[in-house]
Amino acid sequence: MQFxxxxxxxxxxxxxxxxxxxxxxxxxxxxxxxxxxAMAAASVxxxxxxxxxxxxxxAVLTHGQGSxxxxxxxxxxxxxxxxxxxxxxxxxxxxxKVRTAEGDTVxxxxxxxxxxxxxxxxxxxxxxxxxxxSVEKVAHAGDPLYATVYVPAENAAAIPADAPVDLTVQSVxxxxxxxxxxxxKSVDRSAQSAQTIGAFLGDAQLGEQFTKDGRPVAVTVRxxxxxATKSGYAWSSAGGPPYDLTSMTPATGSIRLAGxxxxxxxxx
Numbered sequence: 001m002q003f004x005x006x007x008x009x010x011x012x013x014x015x016x017x018x019x020x021x022x023x024x025x026x027x028x029x030x031x032x033x034x035x036x037x038a039m040a041a042a043s044v045x046x047x048x049x050x051x052x053x054x055x056x057x058x059a060v061l062t063h064g065q066g067s068x069x070x071x072x073x074x075x076x077x078x079x080x081x082x083x084x085x086x087x088x089x090x091x092x093x094x095x096x097k098v099r100t101a102e103g104d105t106v107x108x109x110x111x112x113x114x115x116x117x118x119x120x121x122x123x124x125x126x127x128x129x130x131x132x133x134s135v136e137k138v139a140h141a142g143d144p145l146y147a148t149v150y151v152p153a154e155n156a157a158a159i160p161a162d163a164p165v166d167l168t169v170q171s172v173x174x175x176x177x178x179x180x181x182x183x184x185k186s187v188d189r190s191a192q193s194a195q196t197i198g199a200f201l202g203d204a205q206l207g208e209q210f211t212k213d214g215r216p217v218a219v220t221v222r223x224x225x226x227x228a229t230k231s232g233y234a235w236s237s238a239g240g241p242p243y244d245l246t247s248m249t250p251a252t253g254s255i256r257l258a259g260x261x262x263x264x265x266x267x268x
Contacts, residue, residue, distance in 0.1 A: 067202030134202030149253035178236030191215035
């Protein structure tokens with residue numbers, strides 16, 4: 001009975017049409033405005049902004065023309081080693097002397113370069129086609145070093161020309177001397193086999209190592225030079241290491257890829 005009286009009283013009272021209606025508090029409008037502005041800014045950034053990323057891959061410091069593996073053209077016993085590791089040779093220079101059934105044969109270099117490794121010793125019996133030396137194709141001591149970075153093939157298309165590269169050199173403590181600076185000189189668009197890499201570096205084991213996860217693409221990096229460092233190259237630290245760099249030094253390269261718009265991630 002009490003509820004019925006309240007309902008009748010409610011029906012008989014006039015509506016309060018002259019009172020203002022509050023839709024939202026000022027704090028609510030402020031939050032809404034900030035949210036709208038933030039969403040608009042995010043939308044603009046997604047379309048016009050750019051996000052960069054890097055790809056890391058194994059690298060080797062080399063001279064630009066690479067190396068070649070010298071093989072013996074005859075079978076026999078090595079009677080003399082006529083070249084020394086690290087020595088620079090002209091083309092057709094004597095490297096080994098091998099005694100065969102027909103007499104002594106001199107194994108000579110195919111092209112000018114520096115002997116980076118000798119695989120034959122005096123007294124050793126070798127067969128025709130045996131690897132006896134690795135020769136790096138460099139004619140002058142002042143020829144610049146490059147870095148060859150072996151990047152996974154799926155990342156090759158995203159590497160822009162002249163992209164900056166940071167190289168962590170295995171023989172240089174990065175915590176003390178930083179990283180070596182460089183820029184992309186060229187990108188070989190064809191994937192390389194273990195045999196191709198081994199022939200270029202003069203080391204079959206490196207060819208196998210760099211292709212264990214698939215055939216990579218070779219990226220040639222031009223090292224930035226600096227007259228203020230002992231090595232002659234630019235480092236992230238002021239002076240870099242207090243010694244020269246040598247070829248065939250292992251490193252790890254970090255290449256900055258082309259920037260990508262965030263909205264592209266949402267598009268198929």
